[in-house]
Amino acid sequence: MLTNDSQLAVILDDHGLFATSFSLLLEKYGLFHFVKSFDRKDDFLRFLASSGTQKIYIFLDYYLSEETGLSLLPEIDRLNKNAKTIFLTSALSPLLIQTLKNYNPDGILSKSCNLDTLKSCLASVRLDQHFIDPFFEKLLENHQSTAVRFTPREIELLKHFARGDTIAKTAEKLFLSSHTVVAHRRKMMAKINCQSITQLITFAREHEVI
Amino acid sequence: MLTNDSQLAVILDDHGLFATSFSLLLEKYGLFHFVKSFDRKDDFLRFLASSGTQKIYIFLDYYLSEETGLSLLPEIDRLNKNAKTIFLTSALSPLLIQTLKNYNPDGILSKSCNLDTLKSCLASVRLDQHFIDPFFEKLLENHQSTAVRFTPREIELLKHFARGDTIAKTAEKLFLSSHTVVAHRRKMMAKINCQSITQLITFAREHEVI
DNA sequence: GGTCGGATAGCAAATTTTTGCTATGCTTTT
DNA sequence: AAAAGCATAGCAAAAATTTGCTATCCGACC
Numbered sequence: 001m002l003t004n005d006s007q008l009a010v011i012l013d014d015h016g017l018f019a020t021s022f023s024l025l026l027e028k029y030g031l032f033h034f035v036k037s038f039d040r041k042d043d044f045l046r047f048l049a050s051s052g053t054q055k056i057y058i059f060l061d062y063y064l065s066e067e068t069g070l071s072l073l074p075e076i077d078r079l080n081k082n083a084k085t086i087f088l089t090s091a092l093s094p095l096l097i098q099t100l101k102n103y104n105p106d107g108i109l110s111k112s113c114n115l116d117t118l119k120s121c122l123a124s125v126r127l128d129q130h131f132i133d134p135f136f137e138k139l140l141e142n143h144q145s146t147a148v149r150f151t152p153r154e155i156e157l158l159k160h161f162a163r164g165d166t167i168a169k170t171a172e173k174l175f176l177s178s179h180t181v182v183a184h185r186r187k188m189m190a191k192i193n194c195q196s197i198t199q200l201i202t203f204a205r206e207h208e209v210i
Numbered sequence: 211m212l213t214n215d216s217q218l219a220v221i222l223d224d225h226g227l228f229a230t231s232f233s234l235l236l237e238k239y240g241l242f243h244f245v246k247s248f249d250r251k252d253d254f255l256r257f258l259a260s261s262g263t264q265k266i267y268i269f270l271d272y273y274l275s276e277e278t279g280l281s282l283l284p285e286i287d288r289l290n291k292n293a294k295t296i297f298l299t300s301a302l303s304p305l306l307i308q309t310l311k312n313y314n315p316d317g318i319l320s321k322s323c324n325l326d327t328l329k330s331c332l333a334s335v336r337l338d339q340h341f342i343d344p345f346f347e348k349l350l351e352n353h354q355s356t357a358v359r360f361t362p363r364e365i366e367l368l369k370h371f372a373r374g375d376t377i378a379k380t381a382e383k384l385f386l387s388s389h390t391v392v393a394h395r396r397k398m399m400a401k402i403n404c405q406s407i408t409q410l411i412t413f414a415r416e417h418e419v420i
Numbered sequence: 421g422g423t424c425g426g427a428t429a430g431c432a433a434a435t436t437t438t439t440g441c442t443a444t445g446c447t448t449t450t
Numbered sequence: 451a452a453a454a455g456c457a458t459a460g461c462a463a464a465a466a467t468t469t470g471c472t473a474t475c476c477g478a479c480c
Contacts, residue, residue: 014322015300015321015322016321016322016323016324017232017235017298017319017321017322017323017328018228018231018232018321020235020325021228021231021232021234021235022227022228022231024231024234024235024238025227025230025231025234028234039322088227090225109227111225111226111227111228112224112225112226112227112249113226113227114226115230118227151455151456151457153456153457154456154457161408162408162412163412164404164406164408164409164410164411164412164413165408166405166406166408166436166437167436167437168436176457176458176459177458177459177460178459179458179459179460179461180457180458180459180460182437182438182439182459183457183458183459183460184457184458185437185438186438186439187456189438194374195376195438195439195466196374196376196437196438196466197408197437197438198371198372198374198375198376198407198408198411199374200374201374201408201411202372202373202374203374361425361426361427363426363427364426364427376466376467377466377467378466386427386428386429387428387429387430388429389428389429389430389431390427390428390429390430392429392467392468392469393427393428393429393430394427394428395467395468396468396469397426399468405436405468406436406467406468407467407468
């Protein structure tokens with residue numbers, strides 16, 4: 001049904017407003033001649049199944065309503081061997097981006113990226129190269145260097161604190177002396193040089209330790 | 211600079227890809243003749259400041275990088291008395307939607323809404339009526355019973371606590387007596403019946419209050 | 421014109437957290 | 451064998467948080 005095999009894009013994003021809008025963007029700047037957008041997985045897969053072996057570029061949202069875009073990769077590969085998959089995500093977590101990268105999709109883009117980055121990505125992918133948003137590259141680099149190491153045990157305790165457990169409660173649940181719990185807190189707080197448990201938890205969340 | 215005073219729309223969303231794309235959508239369907247999109251607060255405010263008393267429709271993302279769209283409301287009102295503000299959010303939490311509703315913006319839309327809902331919203335807002343996405347209305351109905359409500363001020367303080375600020379630090383930053391900060395903490399902790407600030411923060415995070 | 425809720429503020433006491441300093445047993449690494 | 455790191459535990463003092471009780475001002479609502 002289509003003659004030019006590098007001009008078809010498909011978008012799947014459960015935010016319909018974004019899916020529809022983004023398809024207009026791809027068309028307007030001549031990035032693709034034909035763009036189809038979906039906000040429901042089922043419709044998307046049905047379309048994909050009908051696309052045969054046609055070359056196709058898929059823009060996949062990472063966060064779907066019930067699952068992540070990652071879980072669709074095997075299905076996509078099964079339905080169309082010539083599909084290129086580019087992830088779009090609003091995530092900011094180095095850990096999540098690393099996970100995404102491990103799946104080795106054709107592209108990974110931040111939803112905060114600009115038009116130039118989008119174009120660079122497409123240029124790479126069209127040459128069968130993989131592309132990752134420079135913003136995410138930086139995020140991963142910074143994550144390596146800033147690494148404050150918590151031990152497994154410390155992280156275990158940290159999770160309790162983050163759930164709201166006090167020192168006494170944590171000690172009780174883990175069959176420890178409250179002194180021990182205090183000692184663990186103290187050690188972690190020293191590592192990041194902070195003065196209260198909320199600061200520690202905030203740090204841990206921001207750095208995806210827990 | 212513009213003659214038709216109901217045709218200017220402004221978008222603020224830190225996901226540049228969405229902001230740019232959505233502006234195309236608004237134009238394409240003739241919903242507005244002029245659309246301006248921003249992915250940075252500062253640029254947005256600068257533009258707003260230059261708009262004088264011109265009638266203007268603002269599409270505001272709830273989740274901005276460092277704050278929520280809510281915190282911009284006073285500034286928006288100060289800069290342009292004739293601005294209509296419509297929130298766009300991908301949130302699914304009844305509590306958060308209720309909070310949003312308490313601020314009484316002109317419109318509240320889900321990013322998952324369809325074109326018809328967007329059009330209905332605009333029709334209402336243009337008649338000076340307030341609009342809330344039917345999807346959110348339903349969400350709230352199903353939730354009336356368990357609703358714990360935090361006031362805008364409480365949420366503001368909560369955000370400081372969640373970032374690790376102590377009572378003293380929060381008081382200092384907000385130019386309050388530490389007694390007042392304590393009073394706010396106390397009130398919130400009473401609402402959810404907990405005994406420590408970490409429990410309060412955990413609750414707030416789980417219910418997407420912050 | 422009164423009541424209610426929100427934001428502000430205070431005092432005193434009870435409780436919890438944080439800090440300074442120390443210590444033991446157990447692995448892993450050097 | 452020594453050193454380094456981890457998990458455990460303790461005491462005492464300082465600091466911060468939590469709780470019980472009270473109070474004023476203001477705007478909204480009936």
